[in-house]
Amino acid sequence: MPPRSRVAPGPVGSALLLTLWLAGCVASPPEVTRVAEPDTILTHENGPPGAREGSCWGRDRTPAVIETVTEQIVVAPGVTGPDGQVQQQPVYQTETRQRIVEERREIWFETPCVAALTPEFVSSLQRALSARRAYAGPINGVLDQPTRAAIRAYQRPLGLNSGVLALSTARELGLAAHEFSEGRG
Structure with a gap:
């Protein structure tokens, strides 16, 4: 088979390529744009004001919602x-x-501390997410990217767009004990 050679396009071909390239650049602006990706930070030393000592916290930053009016x-x-x-x-x-329709928000949420994230706990988490059709990977006890993606997918409808497991989610999945305040049980 002979080698292929590239031939420079003629004036018609150049015009067509330029038109296609420009067509890809011109798009009507969306009505609502989400700015920045959600950002989750796991912190063990300091949480939100008033956090109890020894607790672990995650922070989710929701993007601002911007409306474009033409x-x-x-x-x-x-x-x-x-x-x-x-x-x-x-x-x-x-x-x-x-104009900004909704300001960027910062949401703090309590998380299981790293010491609690044992291979046994993570395996139970993977099984619980698998039973709810949120996780299709192996039950290997590793808090890897597929497991974090499943956590995010499961928590998103609950209002938390994070791959860090919230303590409330762990409780809902039956993986952490529920705390009861005085007078309730």
């Missing part, structure tokens, strides 16, 4: 004659502005 503003009105015929078309200008 309007056509009349710069010069149209002119009609006495007979109702348009003598001059109106002139419009496109104005685009953005």
